[in-house]
Amino acid sequence: MFIKWIRESQIAAGILTIIRLYVGYSWITAGYGKLTGGFDASGFLQGAVANATGDHPAVQAWWASFLEGIAIPNAGLFSFLVSWGELLVGLGLILGCLTTAAAFFGIFMNFSxxxxxxxxxNAQMVLLTFFILIAGFNAGKIGLDRYVIPFIRKQSKGRFSSGESIAS
Known part of the structure; x- marks a missing residue:
């Protein structure tokens, strides 16, 4: 019953818009601050690895291994991805454009x-973003998704209606 309401109700669309704007503003300000402040993820990544030791580590060993083996050697790339990722997720949520994709990538960063x-x-933003993801199209209905999603559907329907497969 709740799922149907959050996916179809106009009232839910209004509430989701407020949530979307709040979460989007949080992302866009964080990303903008990183872009204009010369963000470098190296210290954060090394601090996370340091928190993977001791009696009660805050970071699990498998994640610390990923950070040591992949993220830290590519800290410049991760700094770029985090800064621009935060800004673009925020922009997508604020504009209500590709809302579900923006929410997915936002929740991915939050979990990271x-x-x-x-x-x-981060935990609060994960919780709020789950509502956006569950709502799907209704979360961006009061936004650009009202126009963008039907256009994308029409384009993809026309492309694959002739029997052409995605693999072709």
Whole structure:
């Protein structure tokens, strides 16, 4: 019953718009701050690895291994991806454009930060973003998705209606 309501109700669309704007503003301000402040993820990544030791580690060993083997050697790339990722997720949520995709990538980043031992507002943003993801199209209905999603559906329907497969 709740799922049907959150996916179809106009009232839910209004509430989701408020949630979407709040979460989007949080992302866009964080991303903008990183882009204009010369963000470097190296210190954060090394701090996360340091928190993987001791009696009660805040970071699990498998995640610390990923950070040591992949993220830290490519800290410049990760700094770029985090800064621009936060800005673009925020922009997508604020505009209501490709809302579900923006929410997915936002929740992906939130979980990455949580895995790295940072709580801050990440848990709250995960919870709010779950509502956006569950709502699907209704979360962006009061936004650009009202126009973008039907256009994408029409384009993909026309492309694959002639029997052409995705693999072709």
């Amino acid at each position: 930060f949580l895995f790295s031992g940072t709580v801050s507002t």
